[in-house]
Amino acid sequence: ISRDGEEIGRYSLEKDQVLRFEEDEDYNIVEIKDGVVRVTEASCKNQICVHSAPISKEKPGMIACLPNKLIVEIQE
Numbered sequence: 297i298s299r300d301g302e303e304i305g306r307y308s309l310e311k312d313q314v315l316r317f318e319e320d321e322d323y324n325i326v327e328i329k330d331g332v333v334r335v336t337e338a339s340c341k342n343q344i345c346v347h348s349a350p351i352s353k354e355k356p357g358m359i360a361c362l363p364n365k366l367i368v369e370i371q372e
Contacts, residue, residue: 297326300365309333309353309370322364333368335359 297305299319307315309331317324324345325337334350338361345361351370359368 297369298367306371317366319364324361324364324366326368333359333370335361335368338364340364
Protein backbone atom coordinates (compact mmCIF):
# COMPACT_ATOMS: atom_id res chain seq x y z
CA ILE A 297 0.00 0.00 0.00
CA SER A 298 1.41 3.37 -0.96
CA ARG A 299 0.43 6.99 -0.55
CA ASP A 300 1.66 9.73 -2.82
CA GLY A 301 4.21 7.36 -4.36
CA GLU A 302 5.75 6.17 -1.06
CA GLU A 303 5.18 2.72 0.39
CA ILE A 304 3.38 2.95 3.74
CA GLY A 305 2.97 -0.75 4.43
CA ARG A 306 3.07 -4.37 3.27
CA TYR A 307 0.53 -6.81 4.63
CA SER A 308 0.08 -10.54 4.33
CA LEU A 309 -2.95 -11.88 2.48
CA GLU A 310 -2.86 -14.82 4.90
CA LYS A 311 -4.01 -12.71 7.87
CA ASP A 312 -7.52 -11.24 7.98
CA GLN A 313 -7.37 -7.64 9.14
CA VAL A 314 -8.90 -4.20 8.78
CA LEU A 315 -6.46 -1.33 8.26
CA ARG A 316 -7.07 2.40 8.49
CA PHE A 317 -4.84 4.85 6.66
CA GLU A 318 -5.16 8.53 7.56
CA GLU A 319 -3.54 11.72 6.44
CA ASP A 320 -4.95 14.99 7.70
CA GLU A 321 -8.75 14.70 7.28
CA ASP A 322 -8.51 12.02 4.57
CA TYR A 323 -8.79 8.31 5.31
CA ASN A 324 -9.26 4.91 3.70
CA ILE A 325 -10.22 1.64 5.35
CA VAL A 326 -8.74 -1.44 3.68
CA GLU A 327 -9.96 -4.94 4.50
CA ILE A 328 -7.97 -8.12 3.94
CA LYS A 329 -10.17 -11.19 4.32
CA ASP A 330 -9.75 -14.72 2.96
CA GLY A 331 -6.89 -13.53 0.72
CA VAL A 332 -9.00 -10.79 -0.87
CA VAL A 333 -8.31 -7.06 -0.51
CA ARG A 334 -10.90 -4.30 -0.84
CA VAL A 335 -11.39 -0.70 0.23
CA THR A 336 -14.50 -0.68 2.40
CA GLU A 337 -14.66 2.99 3.31
CA ALA A 338 -13.05 6.27 2.23
CA SER A 339 -13.41 9.97 2.90
CA CYS A 340 -13.22 10.89 -0.80
CA LYS A 341 -16.32 12.23 -2.54
CA ASN A 342 -16.36 9.98 -5.62
CA GLN A 343 -16.03 6.61 -3.79
CA ILE A 344 -14.49 4.93 -6.87
CA CYS A 345 -12.05 3.04 -4.63
CA VAL A 346 -14.91 1.65 -2.52
CA HIS A 347 -16.74 0.46 -5.65
CA SER A 348 -13.61 -1.00 -7.28
CA ALA A 349 -13.41 -4.77 -7.71
CA PRO A 350 -11.56 -6.57 -4.92
CA ILE A 351 -8.06 -7.84 -5.71
CA SER A 352 -6.28 -11.07 -4.78
CA LYS A 353 -3.45 -13.30 -6.00
CA GLU A 354 -5.94 -14.96 -8.35
CA LYS A 355 -7.33 -11.62 -9.55
CA PRO A 356 -4.45 -9.17 -9.23
CA GLY A 357 -4.80 -5.54 -10.05
CA MET A 358 -4.82 -2.22 -8.30
CA ILE A 359 -7.27 -0.19 -6.28
CA ALA A 360 -6.64 3.54 -6.45
CA CYS A 361 -8.06 6.39 -4.43
CA LEU A 362 -6.74 9.34 -6.39
CA PRO A 363 -8.20 12.08 -4.16
CA ASN A 364 -6.47 10.53 -1.11
CA LYS A 365 -3.37 9.51 -3.14
CA LEU A 366 -3.66 5.88 -1.94
CA ILE A 367 -2.75 2.87 -4.09
CA VAL A 368 -3.44 -0.74 -3.04
CA GLU A 369 -1.82 -3.52 -5.09
CA ILE A 370 -0.81 -7.15 -4.80
CA GLN A 371 2.93 -7.86 -5.03
CA GLU A 372 4.85 -11.14 -4.88
